[in-house]
Amino acid sequence: MSPARNDGPSPPGARRLVGPVRPLHAATLLVAWEQGQREGPVERxxxxxxxxxxxxPREVLAALTIGERDGLLLALRMGMFGPTAPCVVGCPRCDETLELELSLADFSLPPPVETESVIxxxxxxxxxxxxxxxxxxEVRRAGDATALAAALLARCARVTEGAEPGALVPAHAAEAVAAEMARLDPQAELRLELSCAACSIDFSTVFDVVAYLWQEVETAAQRLLLEVDLLARSYGWSEHDILALTPTRRRAYLRLTGMA
Known part of the structure; x- marks a missing residue:
């Protein structure tokens, strides 16, 4: 039996409408960076x-599951900055700094077979x-973490049998529903299992691909703006002309100015 539809969008089929990810070039990176300054993590x-x-269309992207979305962001990140990601993690017990390099391909999972089920x-x-x-x-203004979880439960799960169809799920079923959501979308939470060499504690932490990629985009955008400023001052070129240059040519011109 198919689950009853609820107020939220239904993602099945959205993945098929998404084409291959293209790495951002200089101009599109700056467009994304500029728009993202006014946005929160989900919008970014x-x-x-x-x-x-x-x-x-943006609404198609918004209808992807979180795991599908983050899988595309992983592909984007690998296409722009390479297949490995250096990370620094603090030990929760002794504050020792752990430095590691992640192979992002290890986090890439195939699209889920199903994104809806009945339990x-x-x-x-x-x-x-x-x-x-x-x-x-839709739920971001719900309040604290407890209220947010309840609002998400109301959007993504409804009663289909045993009570009035479409009724809200009992609050004490939240853990079972969350487990099923995780099963349906395993890439939604990219968790690292780590061990601290200093105090021998084993712990886990979440790799937030949105935050990680956005930090890299910000760094790249600031570098691009500096290059545009220096080359515009030296040669009188427009931003459009400078951004149209390949990174190799921009660096070569910067070396000629003695500013690289």
């Missing part, structure tokens, strides 16, 4: 993908679907 993720997938809970059938960016945008 969609803005980056919007520049990498210009033929895909049984205390005699009820519960229709569950994996959350999307649109869901996160």
């Amino acid at each position: 993720a969609l803005t980056l993908l919007g520049q990498a997938l210009p033929e895909t 049984r809970f205390e005699g009820l059938g519960l229709g569950v679907r994996a959350p999307t960016s649109q869901d996160l945008l």
